[in-house]
Amino acid sequence: MLETLWQDIRYGVRMLWKTPVFTMVAVVALALGIGANTAIFSVVNAVLLRPLPFKDADRLMWVWETQPTLDTAPFTPADFLDYQAQNQSFEQTAAYFRQSLTLTGAEQPARFRAAIVTANFFSVLKSDALAGRTFLPEEGQPGAQRVAVVSHALWQRQFGSAPDLPGKTLTLNGVSFAVVGIMPPDFAYPDTVELWVNPQQVLPELSVGSTADVRIIRNSHWLSMVARLKPGVTIAQAQADMEAIARRIGQQHNSSHGVRVVSLHERTIGNVRPLLLLLLGAVGLVLLIACANVANLLLARHATRHKEIAVRTALGASRWRVVRQLLTESLLLACLGGAVGLVLAAWGVDLLKSALPAGTPRLNEIGLDAPMLGFTLAVSLATGLVFGVLPALRASDFKLSESLKEGARGTTEDFRRNRVRGLLVISEVALSLLVLIGASLLIKSFLHLQSVEPGFDPANLLTMEVSLPASKYAEPSQQRAFFRQMTQRLETLPGVSAVAVANDLPIDGDTQTSNPHIEGRPAVAGELPLAGVHTVSPAYLQAMGIRLLKGREFTTADIDESQPVIIINETMARRLFPNEDPLGKRIKFSDPSTDELWKEVVGIVGEVKHNGLDAEPYMETYVPFLQSPRAGMSIGLRTTSEPASLTAAVRQAILEIDRDQPIYGVRTMEQVLSESVASRRLSMTLFSLLAGLALLLATVGIYGVIAYTVSSRTHEIGVRVALGAQSGDVLRLILKQGLVLILSGIVVGILAAVLLSRVLASLLFEVSATDPATFVVVPLLLVAVALLACYIPARRATKIDPMVALRYE
Numbered sequence: 001m002l003e004t005l006w007q008d009i010r011y012g013v014r015m016l017w018k019t020p021v022f023t024m025v026a027v028v029a030l031a032l033g034i035g036a037n038t039a040i041f042s043v044v045n046a047v048l049l050r051p052l053p054f055k056d057a058d059r060l061m062w063v064w065e066t067q068p069t070l071d072t073a074p075f076t077p078a079d080f081l082d083y084q085a086q087n088q089s090f091e092q093t094a095a096y097f098r099q100s101l102t103l104t105g106a107e108q109p110a111r112f113r114a115a116i117v118t119a120n121f122f123s124v125l126k127s128d129a130l131a132g133r134t135f136l137p138e139e140g141q142p143g144a145q146r147v148a149v150v151s152h153a154l155w156q157r158q159f160g161s162a163p164d165l166p167g168k169t170l171t172l173n174g175v176s177f178a179v180v181g182i183m184p185p186d187f188a189y190p191d192t193v194e195l196w197v198n199p200q201q202v203l204p205e206l207s208v209g210s211t212a213d214v215r216i217i218r219n220s221h222w223l224s225m226v227a228r229l230k231p232g233v234t235i236a237q238a239q240a241d242m243e244a245i246a247r248r249i250g251q252q253h254n255s256s257h258g259v260r261v262v263s264l265h266e267r268t269i270g271n272v273r274p275l276l277l278l279l280l281g282a283v284g285l286v287l288l289i290a291c292a293n294v295a296n297l298l299l300a301r302h303a304t305r306h307k308e309i310a311v312r313t314a315l316g317a318s319r320w321r322v323v324r325q326l327l328t329e330s331l332l333l334a335c336l337g338g339a340v341g342l343v344l345a346a347w348g349v350d351l352l353k354s355a356l357p358a359g360t361p362r363l364n365e366i367g368l369d370a371p372m373l374g375f376t377l378a379v380s381l382a383t384g385l386v387f388g389v390l391p392a393l394r395a396s397d398f399k400l401s402e403s404l405k406e407g408a409r410g411t412t413e414d415f416r417r418n419r420v421r422g423l424l425v426i427s428e429v430a431l432s433l434l435v436l437i438g439a440s441l442l443i444k445s446f447l448h449l450q451s452v453e454p455g456f457d458p459a460n461l462l463t464m465e466v467s468l469p470a471s472k473y474a475e476p477s478q479q480r481a482f483f484r485q486m487t488q489r490l491e492t493l494p495g496v497s498a499v500a501v502a503n504d505l506p507i508d509g510d511t512q513t514s515n516p517h518i519e520g521r522p523a524v525a526g527e528l529p530l531a532g533v534h535t536v537s538p539a540y541l542q543a544m545g546i547r548l549l550k551g552r553e554f555t556t557a558d559i560d561e562s563q564p565v566i567i568i569n570e571t572m573a574r575r576l577f578p579n580e581d582p583l584g585k586r587i588k589f590s591d592p593s594t595d596e597l598w599k600e601v602v603g604i605v606g607e608v609k610h611n612g613l614d615a616e617p618y619m620e621t622y623v624p625f626l627q628s629p630r631a632g633m634s635i636g637l638r639t640t641s642e643p644a645s646l647t648a649a650v651r652q653a654i655l656e657i658d659r660d661q662p663i664y665g666v667r668t669m670e671q672v673l674s675e676s677v678a679s680r681r682l683s684m685t686l687f688s689l690l691a692g693l694a695l696l697l698a699t700v701g702i703y704g705v706i707a708y709t710v711s712s713r714t715h716e717i718g719v720r721v722a723l724g725a726q727s728g729d730v731l732r733l734i735l736k737q738g739l740v741l742i743l744s745g746i747v748v749g750i751l752a753a754v755l756l757s758r759v760l761a762s763l764l765f766e767v768s769a770t771d772p773a774t775f776v777v778v779p780l781l782l783v784a785v786a787l788l789a790c791y792i793p794a795r796r797a798t799k800i801d802p803m804v805a806l807r808y809e
Contacts, residue, residue: 005328012329022301023333026294029700030337030383032693033287035344038368038376040283042349043356044276045372046365052265053186055126056228061090061238062267063225066258067530073257073513075223079249083225083259086245089238090227094121097222100467100632101172101195103158104660111467111664112154114172114195121196122149124228125189129181132166139198147198148177152185154194172197174471174660190224191268191361221513221530226264235261268361274762275683281759282438282690285431287379289694291386292424292431293701298330298388299421330388331381338380342368345376355685357678421705422741429745430752432691432698433782437753438760439691440774442684445764449677455608456506457545461669462643463505466654466661467632476560479629482657487537489653490637495646500543500636501625503535505669506608507676508634516621518576519586519598531572531619532610533589535628541567541605543638551583551603558624565624566599572619573604587621599623612676614765636669643668683763695782699789706738707793718802727798734797738790739783746779 016023051057063083065073075083075095084093096117103110115121119140128134130152139147148170150159159165170177177197229238242259250256346368353366466486473479483501490499504511511532538554540546549570558565566587573582586598607617625633639646647666654661667675674681710717717730757769 008325008328009332011325012332015329016332019301022297023336025700026297026333027336027340029290029293029697030334030380031340031344032697033283033290034338034341034376034379034383035348036283036341036690036693037280037287037379038341038345038372039348039352040276040279041375042345042368042372043352043366044280045375046367047269047360047362048273048276050362050365052189052268054189054264057265058263059229059231060125060264061227061229061235061261062264063093063227063242063259063261065221066260068256073530074221075225076221077223079257080223080225082249083242083245086248087227087238087241089230089233089241091230092120092124093225093227094118094124095223095225096121096190097224098190098193100465100664101197102174102467102469102660102662103170103172104174104469105171109660109662110158111662112158112172112195113192114197115190115193116199117196119198121226124226126228127183127187130184131163132179132181134181135196135198144198146175146177147180148172149181149183149196150179151183151187151194155182172469173467174469186365188362188364189268227261235263270361272361272679274759275679278438278759278763279683279686279690282435282687285435286690286694286697287383288386289428289431289697289701291383292428293697293704294333295386295388296421296424296701296704298326299424327385327388331384334380334384334388337383338376341380342373342376345372355682357675357682360679421708425702425705425741426745426748428698428701429742429782429786430749432694433746433749433779434753434756435687435691435694436778436782437749437774439684439687440778441760441764441767441769441771442680442687444771444774445767446677446680446684448766449613449680452609452613454506454613454673455546455606458669458673460639460641460643461544462637462639462646462650463634463665463667463669463672464647464650464663465632465634465665466663468661470631472658472660473631476629479631480626483537483625483629483633485657486635486654487539489657490635490650493646493649493653495639495641496637497640498539498543498638499537500540500638501537501633502540502636503630503633504610505634505636505672506544506610507612507669507672508610511610511620514589516572516576516587516589516619519588529575529619531568531621534610534620534622535625535630535633536622537625540622540636543636544608545638546608547606549604549606551601553603554622554624554626556626559626562627564597564599564627565602567603567605567622568601569605569607569620571607571617572621575619613673614680634665635663680763680765695785698782699785702738702742702786703789703792705741706734706790707796709737710734710793710797713797714800717797717800721800722802730798730800731791731794734794735787735790738794739787742783742786742790746783750775750779 052060054060065075065079067073074097077095080093080095084095087093094117096115099114099116100111101114103112117135119135119137122128122134129149132149134149135147138144150165155161155165165179166181168179170179172195183196227238229235239259239261242261246257246259349366349368353363356363356366466483468479468482473482487499487501490496511534513530514533515529516531536554538556538558541548541553551567554565554567568576568582568587576582577585582601582604585601587601588596588598590596605622608620609615610620611618635650637643637646637650650666651663654663717733720730720733753775754770761769
């Protein structure tokens with residue numbers, strides 16, 4: 001058995017070596033399909049299939065609040081404590097929120113992405129430190145020692161992998177922290193965080209997780225919750241348990257907030273699942289097209305070897321022996337294609353990692369590894385069988401007497417082979433049409449998204465962030481003074497025409513929300529919508545290019561001692577004040593019975609896309625920074641020159657005010673817009689590349705079949721010409737055959753695209769998954785390209801010399 005197998009392999013290598021053009025074309029087609037599949041599957045495996053790097057990760061849950069106008073919202077500290085105390089489903093629950101912290105005391109101040117976490121955060125995840133330890137239970141209590149745990153990446157980058165880092169002290173936001181541990185390289189939760197600290201040093205009045213001496217905040221939503229299920233408890237049971245608590249909270253505090261429980265893995269992968277699965281399906285279609293192409297090539301090649309196969313059969317070879325030899329050659333082709341495809345996949349994975357948006361979950365885990373090598377081998381072998389079985393069976397199924405005849409052309413067997421090749425071409429056209437329609441819909445969707453009016457002017461706008469440490473700027477007056485001085489200094493820089501200061505800028509999606517109460521209207525459970533709250537400087541609207549529809553902007557006279565004022569957007573005006581003028585109405589964000597002063601509506605502005613270009617209109621409010629100062633603010637500089645060129649001057653101006661105050665997140669607003677649509681751009685680009693590859697493979701397949709048909713019908717065409725057929729008659733004959741195959745594939749492809757269109761719907765923006773224009777234009781384009789592929793061999797057929805053709809074998 002092994003000896004004959006070795007003979008088959010050696011003979012197969014010789015046969016492939018004798019036909020280098022055929023071998024090269026087949027290997028390239030397979031390498032493109034296998035390489036694309038391996039690259040995309042490496043992403044799918046790392047992001048979707050591989051478990052999270054936590055012990056018993058399937059029991060980790062992410063819990064969030066739902067509201068009438070929001071599917072996803074953070075908890076208030078008070079609500080978190082209620083859920084923590086009353087639930088019967090979780091072993092432990094932990095809370096966290098993200099906040100950037102400034103490191104001082106080094107040569108240059110640095111800014112880190114941090115998570116403020118409850119002391120049991122690492123205990124819930126069951127994650128231990130690589131060096132040192134994580135937090136102790138008592139470090140969650142008010143007045144406990146300030147401690148921090150650093151990520152492995154930060155330990156290497158900022159601290160040079162110093163082994164003695166645990167035990168050292170860092171100055172973060174002007175406060176001393178004792179580093180107690182370093183996390184392992186594979187620990188990355190929440191994503192992008194590189195520093196974890198216990199809570200009270202950032203918010204001294206609030207120690208999350210402790211009920212002792214805590215000011216309970218019931219109206220400000222900013223906490224995320226992660227929990228571990230008790231053994232034997234299902235997600236459905238936990239969901240029912242938390243919903244019961246939500247109803248009790250709602251009855252007690254006059255709210256209609258709900259709650260939802262999902263696995264942490266599901267939460268981590270976010271919205272990338274549909275895109276990755278669609279990409280995997282698309283590259284699978286490309287691989288099938290490549291298989292059909294190679295199968296067609298093999299059918300044509302085996303047809304030229306029918307006498308060789310007939311002689312082997314006449315000498316005693318069984319049909320199984322012939323099939324095994326031909327399958328061996330197919331598997332050799334597949335393995336060669338897989339080897340080249342693996343090289344392409346390694347390059348493709350690096351390209352994908354660089355192209356994927358920075359927020360892609362588990363991005364650092366993507367790469368080629370042992371499972372990927374196994375996947376490539378399995379795909380290669382499966383591919384070899386897929387494209388090799390049918391040609392091998394067809395080649396071994398013949399009448400020996402006819403095959404041994406010298407002029408055995410135009411036989412029934414030859415017709416059957418042509419019919420099989422035709423069916424393969426129909427499949428290629430149908431599969432190509434599927435990928436082309438998907439790519440066209442994504443391109444059209446992206447163009448629609450790019451044309452969305454963001455509600456502000458992003459041109460010549462430089463953005464950055466500044467966060468003042470509470471140790472130095474604890475008082476509102478100090479915060480006001482810093483940002484007033486900073487604004488004055490930045491306005492004097494050459495090239496700066498206006499300066500905007502706000503707690504968040506458009507598009508970034510990091511909007512604080514709260515429940516607005518309207519004076520004179522009783523709060524009714526279920527009727528407390530959420531609105532975005534933006535703290536902005538007097539020149540904010542002008543600097544950002546936001547339209548003022550009615551009323552006035554904020555001025556320097558809107559200070560702490562004056563009447564509190566507020567500006568609302570047109571969505572809020574339309575929803576909360578239908579058929580009445582909102583100007584002069586009064587709003588507050590806490591319970592009407594509290595001491596908070598009512599804010600008078602003084603202006604209405606146009607819609608601004610704070611949460612992305614594809615976000616639905618949302619209620620937004622703006623309050624004056626001088627009346628509600630904050631320590632962490634974003635800056636927008638309207639410039640008369642290239643915005644990025646001012647970065648160094650801005651950094652120096654702020655360091656002159658406070659040498660320990662860094663700026664971070666420096667980007668132009670056009671970069672912000674570009675990054676906000678990066679995932680959609682990537683999906684469009686990848687689908688377009690796959691569509692182009694599918695079209696190329698299908699075109700080559702159609703050309704090959706028609707060219708082989710012309711070759712096999714040379715004698716017939718010569719007879720027709722000898723009997724008086726004109727060039728146009730021959731051209732129409734060949735094109736008609738190709739057109740029948742193409743139109744058949746188009747019909748099958750359109751039906752399949754309609755059935756599968758719902759799968760693509762979630763990735764589209766303002767485009768129907770069955771967009772009529774796309775379903776008309778794309779098939780016409782494919783017909784035009786395919787007819788061109790038919791025309792070349794058809795044109796060659798018109799040049800056939802009848803005298804030569806009549807002698808053709």
